[in-house]
Amino acid sequence: MTGSSGGPAGTAFVDEPAPVAGPSEADWAAAVAAVRDLPEDPEVLLICHVNPDGDALGSMLGFGLGLRRLGIRRLQATFPGPPEVPEPLRGLPGAELLVPADRVYPAPDLMICFDAASESRLGELLGRLDTAGTSVVLDHHASNTRFGAVHVVDPAAAATSVVAEELLDRLGVPLDAAIAECFYVALATDTGSFRFAATTPAVHLMAARLLATGIDPGVISRRIFDTRPFGAVRLYGDVLGRARLEPASAAGLGLVWTYATLDDLTRHDQRPYVLEPLIDSVRCAAEADVSCVVKQIAPGEWAVSMRSKGRVDVSRVAVALGGGGHRFAAGFTGRGTADEVVDRIREQLDGAVISDDSEGCRPSGRA
Numbered sequence: 001m002t003g004s005s006g007g008p009a010g011t012a013f014v015d016e017p018a019p020v021a022g023p024s025e026a027d028w029a030a031a032v033a034a035v036r037d038l039p040e041d042p043e044v045l046l047i048c049h050v051n052p053d054g055d056a057l058g059s060m061l062g063f064g065l066g067l068r069r070l071g072i073r074r075l076q077a078t079f080p081g082p083p084e085v086p087e088p089l090r091g092l093p094g095a096e097l098l099v100p101a102d103r104v105y106p107a108p109d110l111m112i113c114f115d116a117a118s119e120s121r122l123g124e125l126l127g128r129l130d131t132a133g134t135s136v137v138l139d140h141h142a143s144n145t146r147f148g149a150v151h152v153v154d155p156a157a158a159a160t161s162v163v164a165e166e167l168l169d170r171l172g173v174p175l176d177a178a179i180a181e182c183f184y185v186a187l188a189t190d191t192g193s194f195r196f197a198a199t200t201p202a203v204h205l206m207a208a209r210l211l212a213t214g215i216d217p218g219v220i221s222r223r224i225f226d227t228r229p230f231g232a233v234r235l236y237g238d239v240l241g242r243a244r245l246e247p248a249s250a251a252g253l254g255l256v257w258t259y260a261t262l263d264d265l266t267r268h269d270q271r272p273y274v275l276e277p278l279i280d281s282v283r284c285a286a287e288a289d290v291s292c293v294v295k296q297i298a299p300g301e302w303a304v305s306m307r308s309k310g311r312v313d314v315s316r317v318a319v320a321l322g323g324g325g326h327r328f329a330a331g332f333t334g335r336g337t338a339d340e341v342v343d344r345i346r347e348q349l350d351g352a353v354i355s356d357d358s359e360g361c362r363p364s365g366r367a
């Protein structure tokens with residue numbers, strides 16, 4: 001850390017990280033070869049991160065459908081933890097490839113990981129990295145730890161589906177409506193419906209290719225983003241009603257946060273996935289650069305979502321507390337009470353303020 005200028009006095013600043021290189025031609029070639037050089041009638045296992053979101057499932061299932069087009073028959077898609085797909089994502093094309101984590105091939109010829117920044121995101125499926133013939137990691141997290149054998153990691157990509165689409169193209173698989181729907185859900189999820197700064201011309205060009213297959217963005221967006229049970233609406237009222245604003249936190253840049261308990265879910269008869277959009281409402285608060293939602297997943301255990309509007313690198317905070325993510329959207333699993341978890345975040349925030357507010361302060365908000 002340096003003490004350079006550009007932020008509130010007396011603050012320790014994060015150095016600007018060097019731009020992280022995207023995949024090389026050798027990386028792409030190795031990924032293509034991993035698929036092309038498979039033995040006769042191979043077993044292929046696709047894995048995305050625990051608690052999968054639209055990019056994790058969309059990139060995995062879209063790519064899986066592409067592998068089907070290549071004639072791969074023995075194909076499974078899975079994710080660690082309870083085999084529950086969030087309701088809005090249940091209708092994704094390719095969902096028939098999904099298999100509970102405890103029923104997957106013990107030693108597949110090829111394993112491909114989607115949207116997982118580190119091994120820890122593979123949970124109980126981590127051991128497959130050792131038993132699989134080979135492994136390919138498709139991802140877009142700058143914090144990716146380069147686990148597995150072949151890495152196609154592009155931190156400049158707005159979503160893992162951007163990487164997955166290019167790999168399918170290099171494998172000679174054309175887009176069809178089913179693949180496109182999966183990749184569209186992934187792209188729309190990670191760009192906040194094309195609102196975040198990660199929404200580059202390349203993102204819109206990809207969206208155009210996907211829409212050209214005939215998929216309906218209005219229908220897809222309503223299903224994925226704008227359809228929740230009425231009980232969830234009431235639950236949002238409770239959780240947002242207890243949000244707290246702390247203007248002095250993050251070296252005076254401000255923190256706004258709230259929490260949701262298992263009891264909140266039970267009281268409103270809701271599943272945990274309904275809590276995911278809450279961070280978007282909390283981060284609206286103009287008075288705070290950093291926002292946070294602390295979601296109870298078990299007694300004494302909380303899934304934490306953090307966002308920054310650009311002056312704070314929340315991935316620094318997340319990595320320091322055992323998690324990861326992007327500079328402006330990150331998370332980790334916290335233990336103790338919600339207050340204790342937020343105490344730990346506060347302690348890390350001052351050291352995560354970004355020194356250079358020209359290049360470094362372009363909020364992406366992407367997940």
Ligand code: 5GP
Nearest residue numbers: 305306323324325326329330331332333367
């Ligand atoms: P979200 O808040 O939408 O769940 O996650 C925001 C970003 O942080 C995503 O890129 C996600 O992959 C990452 N992230 C969230 N929770 C964790 C975690 O527990 N560990 C790691 N390594 N990354 C996380």
Ligand code: MN
Nearest residue numbers: 055115160367
């Ligand atoms: Mn992603």
